Amino acid sequence: MTDLGLPATILACLFDLDGVVTRTAAVHAAAWKETFDAFLRDRDGDAFRPFDAHADYDQYVDGLPRADGVRSFLASRGIDLPDGDPGDPPDALTVNGLGNRKNERVLEKIRSGGVEAYEGTIRYVTAARAQGLRTALVSSSANARDVLRAIDAEGLFDVRIDGVVAAERGLPGKPRPDTFLAAAADLGVEAKQAAVFEDALAGMDAGRSGHFGYVVGLDRVGQGDALYAHGADIVVRDLAELGGGGRGERA
Missing domain, CATH: 3.40.50.1000 (HAD superfamily/HAD-like)
Incomplete structure (x- = not known):
């Protein structure tokens, strides 16, 4: 060969x-950033520290199944959420809810020609x-x-x-x-x-x-x-x- x-x-x-x-790695990284930043901003207020679409994505999220990526990044910030269920709505404050919120954003980007x-x-x-x-x-x-x-x-x-x-x-x-x-x-x-x-x-x-x-x-x-x-x-x-x-x- x-x-x-x-x-x-x-x-x-x-x-x-x-x-x-x-x-699509960049598409996924952008969707994760939008999802995590909105969650962290609501949760932390003035102490908000944004998700880094390069360092955080590469270390905690890239290549992992969706729910594992959520758990991995949240653990890096000392945050523990209930897993919930795979069918949780995107606004649920659960691991699966956050993952589904991110997935909605990815699908929007894919369907708008982001691939x-x-x-x-x-x-x-x-x-x-x-x-x-x-x-x-x-x-x-x-x-x-x-x-x-x-x-x-x-x-x-x-x-x-x-x-x-x-x-x-x-x-x-x-x-x-x-x-x-x-x-x-x-x-x-x-x-x-x-x-x-x-x-x-x-x-x-x-x-x-x-x-x-x-x-x-x-x-x-x-x-x-x-x-x-x-x-x-x-x-x-x-x-x-x-x-x-x-x-x-x-x-």
Whole structure:
């Protein structure tokens, strides 16, 4: 697989969505900021300290299932809310309520044209499929299908393990490797025969703990060292650097 920059033993590629296939990481970060800032402003008044769409997002939210991201960030501020239920209304002061409030904002942004694909990734996935590799999308997002349809890329993936499928199967999210392992199993390959493509530290942890054959870190925000520390075999700024339609500089 020299043209793709992968070991010859790799038979399948498992791609995260936000920050890997699409530029929706920024959309999600903005939606989280709007949600958390409104909550914190109401709660803390003059002591309000805003959510940082870069530092807080990368450390506490990125790559995690929605409710886990809420818990993680709130814990960083010493805030404890009841979990509530997955169907809680967006105005409920619960973990699930805040998560659903954020999801409403994300859907508004997606439907207003806030989704763009990384062309380097689209070319890479297309090239991988042309060489006979199987492909899967692995995302904690419950909106993955809508996003893929928005960029006309649903047909590029043989398998989709997203937040909806994970809930149906009872699969824990990243940093646990279960969703990636499920994707590999659905594709009919062993973990050691699959490569993981991720931009989130939680995704790197999942790739390492799942003992996948190769873990590629996408450094979109200048965290290359951290991606390596969390288990990346290689870190690039864009998949075009690996092959499948052009190369760039190593991150």
